[in-house]
Amino acid sequence: MVHIPEENYAQTVTDDTRPPVPYTGSERDLLIAFLDHHRQTFELKCRGLDQAQMSTMAVPPSGLSLHGLLRHLAGTEQWWFSTQFLGSDEPMIYYSDDDPDQDFEHLDGPVEEAWAAWHEQVARSREIVAAASLDDEGTVLRHDLPVSLRRIMIHMIVEYARHNGHADLLRERIDGATGM
Template sequence: MADTPQFYSHELAGDRVERPLTGDERHMLTSYLDWQRDTFRLKCAGLTPAQLSTPAVEPSKLTLHGLIRHLAGTERWWFRMQFAGEDVELLYYSDDDPDMDFDRLDGDPAEALAVWEAECARSREIVAAAASFDDEGRSWRYDKPVSLRRVVVGMLCEYARHNGHADLLRERIDGATGH
């Protein structure tokens, strides 16, 4: 993996969406989810592939590259597979290697980022197409109905948790905080 500086630029990451102070449930929840996604994107901006793939908080082996892969898989799992019922392959997961999203960092981080971006875009399409947050899919995991509201709220929690991890990793890599 090449160690080219500024592989991801802050310009590529762009600005975060504004968090609204008012609005209906759909607007509030989707805006906050996009804000969390943008926060994660900013945590990865300006780093080389080697930095993205380096564990920075010992003894943990967690990396930003692993988080990119994990969040791409989580987007796909909840929005496409659990809610929309799409018949697509799992990303970075197998029964033999359930932690491959975090543990196996084969491949280019730029490719993983592109996959994550595509999964986020597809998730937005699924949310936009739903008539209501009361719409339901069928959870394979629980073999029960799952509402779009539950999926979006669950993803907000997922990003909030992992953005905390990303913040610590980024600070240890180059001292950057905030975003």
Template sequence: MTDAPAPKHYAPRWNSDPRPDPPAVGGERETLSAVLDWHRATFELKCAGLPPDRLSEKAVPPSALSLHGLARHLAGVERWWFRIQFADEDVPMLYYSDEDPDQDFDRLDGDVDEAFAVWRAECDRSRQITTAAASLDETGVRKRTGEPISLRRIMVDMIAEYARHNGHADLLRERIDGSIGV
């Protein structure tokens, strides 16, 4: 171990950042759950304080991405992985059909606050499903292939999904009002 000095300059944090840091040491389930929740809270933070019309703004042309669209997309992803594939719940897809697969981003009709409420409710249901599982080794079924997929893998994939889209949210928010921060 070296005695190198700690860096003096860090990435800026959001003002009044309410997110608890994930544990630096902990079990696998605790760590995966905390990191996924940190990413969920990061997305929420990136959207906080903007009026509905700005949340729907496609601020990085020619991309169709908006914060509103990302909320719709992430609600659908939460439902798809945790409820439909893992828990085998018989619930409809959100903002998706085979005829119109990009409606989460392309169709921003409806109430923005309602879209965020749906996303929060899907996150809550995902947490309930994760908590109820006896082990990260429990499996659901990938609808595309019929093969088993573990809760562990779903959680890892969801962390990657949020990390990718939080990067998008960073760019969108900075373009909308100049706000930056980890």
């Protein structure tokens, strides 16, 4: 068993303000609750870190960092909810066909800008979900296939869950904090 320094454990527990995920509710309510829980988990894992800590990379050869994950998740919110579901043709915030890995590789901007972009995209995604039925469809652009809002929400829950696992390891490497 890994020993967690008591000061890190206590800090982690007292900083956790996430509401519990409900055990019952409508399909819509549960999907929203789980997606918001994972969004809040990611934010919690990054809380209190400065620019240098957010940009600390994982163990090579991985180039992952919390800053890169933040930018990636902001772009993923935009891609799935605005671009694929609504059909928006706005330029992607951290992606281009010429430089598809810029979300992870070009961390020269302030982390505060990345947080602002993520918060903006999450707010926009919540607006989209609130105004639509789970059965409403967008288009998976790469395959020109229909995709339901339900499927997008499930995909986003999985996306955040996977990246929260990465964030766990990155945060532990930075300051030893675990268990968020």
